[in-house]
Amino acid sequence: MISVQPSDVDRILDEAIRVQQIPAPTFQEKQRSDYVCQRFVKSGLARVTQDRLFNVYGRIPGQGAPPVVVSAHLDTVFDLQTDLTIKQEPHRIHGPGIGDNSLSVAVLICLKQIVDRFPEQPRGDIILVANAREEGLGNLAGIKAVVERLAPEHPKAYLVLEGADQDRLYIRGVGSQRFKVTVTTKGGHSWSDFGQPNAIHHLARVAAALADLTLPEDPKTTLNIGMIQGGRSVNTIADSASLLLDLRSVDEQCLKTLVNEVAHRIDTFACDGVHLSREDMGSRPAGEIDPDAPLIRLCKRIYADHGITDLKLKAGSTDANIPFSKHIPAVCLGLTYSENAHLESEFIETEPLGTGISILAQLLQQIWKI
Ligand SMILES: [Zn+2]
Incomplete structure (x- = not known):
């Protein structure tokens, strides 16, 4: 068992800060991607390359x-x-x-030095990927492109790194589908054209019907109207109104059923003088790995060896959704603990990082034995 040294942790933390200092909003990852690309080359990774979405690849x-x-x-x-x-x-x-997620990117940059100390060369390549478009409306497009590109090599597993929640493994991907529903009418004056269809009145009926749908509790399936907008003024018959709808389920079939039901409900509201449209705002597929799969059993053993005996197996929406949906063994793991992710007040705990890196190193030494 190789030990992770304090100098490894320091090196990774310094690198995490350098990565974090480069802004990288979803769809604007180029600058950070270019930096990572250059660091991958410098750290001696083989076959370093970037794709058109600015995903960066390198290999041990x-x-x-x-x-x-x-x-x-x-x-x-x-x-x-x-x-x-x-x-x-x-x-x-x-x-x-x-x-979320500079620390994990830094681990990719620094991993080769640790793997080089393994007693044996890994049986297969370790492909390191810093990918774009995980957050928000990125809809996991970055990892989708990665999984597609690497499919001919039949990867044994995907280990997806995040900086938070060291005592959790994400083994189920929550699938989601988002829509914008828009109602348009001719509109008119609230007094003189009274009786003409009003887009807001109509959208409100659609919204009420959707909110009244009965959803399965197990597998957990949800529906949320998160935004609603429309109209011109208080004394105008609204000619346009729209809502944003978020549908989720841990079960792909339940999600599909819900999507069909929602589409059907919406269609029943079409009538003379009222135009209804449904725009796809993106989706994330559901999927999972069996909690008894060899990869998860290996994780449990390694975490227990590191004193984490209450490992929690969770459902979430992470890059692991994509390999899950293609039945490729995958897991999303957290390198340390953090608070306030997605807020400017975010911070990480540095003490547990040595354990997180050691867990990853153990996984990479033992994964080809399962
Ligand atoms: Zn993240």
Whole structure:
């Protein structure tokens, strides 16, 4: 068992800050991607390359067995104007995006030095990927492109890195589908044209019907109307109104059923003088890995060896959704603990990081044995 040294942790934390200082809102990852690309080359990774979405790839060569992919998303929820100033305390580093997900990207950059100390060369390549478009309306497009590109190599597993929740493994991907529903009518004057269809009245009926749908509790399935807008003035018959709808389920079939039901409900509201449209705002597929799968059993053993005996197996919406949906073994794991992710007050705990890196190193040494 190789030990992770304090110098590894320091190196990773320094690198995490350098990554965090480069803004990388979803769809604007180029600058951070270019930096990572250059660091991958410098750290001696093989076959370093970037794709058109600014996903960055590099490899630690193995002995020819199918590869294992270790990925971390590049993008953040923070816009280009966000103040990225770092504040360091003895056991904490504060800064927007430091845990989600600069720390994980830094681990990719620094991993080769650790793998080089393994007693044996990995059986297959370790493919390191810093990918774009994980957050928000990125809809996991970055990892989708990665999984497609690497499919011919039949990766053995995907290990998706996040900076938070060290005692949790994400083993189920919550699927989601988002729609914008728009009602348009001719509109008119509230008094003189009274009786003409009103887009807001109509949309409100649609919204009420959707909110009244009965959803399964198990598998958990949800519906949320998160935004509603429309109209011109208080004395105008609204000619346009729209809502944003978010549908989720841990079960792909339940999600599909719900999507069909929603579409059907909406269609029943079409009538003379009223136009209804449904625009697809993106989706994330559901999927999972069996909690008894060899990869999860291996994780449980390694975490227990590191003193984490109450490992929690969770459902979430992470890059692991994509390999899950293609039945490729995958898991999303957290390298340390953090608080306030997606807020400017985000910080990470630095003490547990050594454990997180050691867990990853153990996984990479044992994963080809399962
Ligand atoms: Zn994240």
